[in-house]
Amino acid sequence: MSSTKPKVIIAGAGIGGLTAALSLLKRGFSVEVYEQAPELREVGAGVQVSANGMLVFDKLGLTDRIMAEAAHPERREIRMWNTGQAWTAFDLGTISVQTYGNPYVTMYRPGLLDILSQAVSSLAPHAIKLNRKAIACEDTGDRVTLHFADGTWATGDVLIGADGIHSVVRATLHGADNPEFTGLVAWRGVIPMDTLPARLARNVSSNWVGPGRHIVQYPLRRGALMNFVGIVERTDWTEESWTTPGSHDDMRADFVGWNDDVQQLINAIPQPYLWALKLRKPLPRWSEGRITLLGDACHPMVPFLAQGAVMAIEDGYVLARALDAHTDIAEALKAYESARLERTSRAVNGSADNTKRFHNPALGDPASAGAYVEREWAEDRLLERYAWLYHYNADTVPV
Numbered sequence: 276m277s278s279t280k281p282k283v284i285i286a287g288a289g290i291g292g293l294t295a296a297l298s299l300l301k302r303g304f305s306v307e308v309y310e311q312a313p314e315l316r317e318v319g320a321g322v323q324v325s326a327n328g329m330l331v332f333d334k335l336g337l338t339d340r341i342m343a344e345a346a347h348p349e350r351r352e353i354r355m356w357n358t359g360q361a362w363t364a365f366d367l368g369t370i371s372v373q374t375y376g377n378p379y380v381t382m383y384r385p386g387l388l389d390i391l392s393q394a395v396s397s398l399a400p401h402a403i404k405l406n407r408k409a410i411a412c413e414d415t416g417d418r419v420t421l422h423f424a425d426g427t428w429a430t431g432d433v434l435i436g437a438d439g440i441h442s443v444v445r446a447t448l449h450g451a452d453n454p455e456f457t458g459l460v461a462w463r464g465v466i467p468m469d470t471l472p473a474r475l476a477r478n479v480s481s482n483w484v485g486p487g488r489h490i491v492q493y494p495l496r497r498g499a500l501m502n503f504v505g506i507v508e509r510t511d512w513t514e515e516s517w518t519t520p521g522s523h524d525d526m527r528a529d530f531v532g533w534n535d536d537v538q539q540l541i542n543a544i545p546q547p548y549l550w551a552l553k554l555r556k557p558l559p560r561w562s563e564g565r566i567t568l569l570g571d572a573c574h575p576m577v578p579f580l581a582q583g584a585v586m587a588i589e590d591g592y593v594l595a596r597a598l599d600a601h602t603d604i605a606e607a608l609k610a611y612e613s614a615r616l617e618r619t620s621r622a623v624n625g626s627a628d629n630t631k632r633f634h635n636p637a638l639g640d641p642a643s644a645g646a647y648v649e650r651e652w653a654e655d656r657l658l659e660r661y662a663w664l665y666h667y668n669a670d671t672v673p674v
């Protein structure tokens with residue numbers, strides 16, 4: 276596509292990079308996305324997309340495709356780790372639409388990535404370039420260059436580092452980072468729904484809370500799959516990777532004493548994976564000249580607000596708006612950063628704060644556990660904790 280607008284090159288074709296690419300293409304920019312993987316393949320796991328992310332997808336014309344691919348849990352329950360007692364926390368379906376203007380859906384990551392990549396390719400068939408691992412970048416004042424491991428390079432007017440938690444672009448701009456291990460590991464797995472007994476194969480999202488650990492489970496792919504993420508406080512595992520397999524025995528040992536439903540879910544996971552959660556402090560700034568960052572490259576967070584991907588989605592859309600609104604590129608990137616820095620830092624810190632809530636020692640004491648859940652997940656407390664997140668409008672925030 277020929278364009279008088281700046282040519283934008285993006286490192287990383289994940290959820291954030293592809294949302295940015297689509298948002299830019301829709302505004303007439305010329306875009307190239309460089310992905311290290313030989314094929315576009317997301318980790319087989321789930322991702323929750325709250326109303327603020329769905330607003331962006333709606334503006335990008337993706338609502339129908341997302342609604343057809345997603346699962347639509349009837350409600351979210353908070354469940355007690357040992358007894359299984361359930362409290363309804365808030366409705367994810369109709370109430371999300373009534374309260375925040377858009378639905379709250381749960382998605383299989385490969386399904387979401389397919390929708391985004393097809394939408395990008397339908398506007399620019401050759402925009403996504405695979406097998407191109409970025410190793411360095413430079414800003415020469417009037418151009419940017421992204422260098423790849425195979426010795427080739429790409430040039431453009433703007434570079435977006437959407438290359439995730441181990442970002443090369445971030446390292447070039449800000450130096451090596453120093454992540455701090457949180458002392459938390461995440462077990463994850465995806466269960467074919469038809470292998471679960473009817474009692475467990477429900478269209479409901481559940482947060483199991485207990486002392487020192489919690490579990491989040493929700494349906495994916497119109498209810499064909501059940502996602503499972505179990506977070507445990509332990510210090511003997513520090514590998515930060517989505518694809519490191521773990522064993523059922525090790526996983527079961529982490530949930531000894533938990534409700535029988537949990538044991539059945541664990542047993543039904545075909546292959547569990549183990550991931551160490553690390554924390555990076557929010558960066559004071561993201562952009563330098565013609566280069567900026569988005570998503571996990573600049574504000575990775577622990578997943579306890581389920582907002583990491585949603586923040587990357589908002590970033591991509593707001594960044595496209597800023598580049599469209601300003602002719603000076605450095606000014607556009609500053610405007611984007613000003614619009615996004617405070618909000619994303621709040622999400623980073625708010626996610627970390629939720630650990631104490633989900634793992635509170637009060638949950639270990641039968642005398643206090645029920646009252647603790649009723650207080651912490653009371654409707655007014657939930658509105659207070661989540662309204663600032665879900666009411667955000669990436670389409671109107673000033674840039």
Ligand SMILES: Cc1cc2nc3c(=O)[nH]c(=O)nc-3n(C[C@H](O)[C@H](O)[C@H](O)COP(=O)(O)OP(=O)(O)OC[C@H]3O[C@@H](n4cnc5c(N)ncnc54)[C@H](O)[C@@H]3O)c2cc1C
Nearest residue numbers: 287289290291311323409438439570571581582583584585
């Ligand atoms: C257990 C767990 C559960 C989560 N659940 C949720 C949830 O429910 N909701 C939510 O919103 N978020 C959730 N998150 C967070 C979410 O997964 C991330 O925040 C999100 O994936 C960030 O998107 P991104 O596009 O910035 O980065 P990524 O998804 O990491 O994508 C980066 C892309 O860049 C590519 N890449 C990397 N390096 C290079 C390179 N050198 N050159 C070229 N390409 C490169 C990668 O291959 C990848 O395709 C969860 C995270 C965890 C750990």
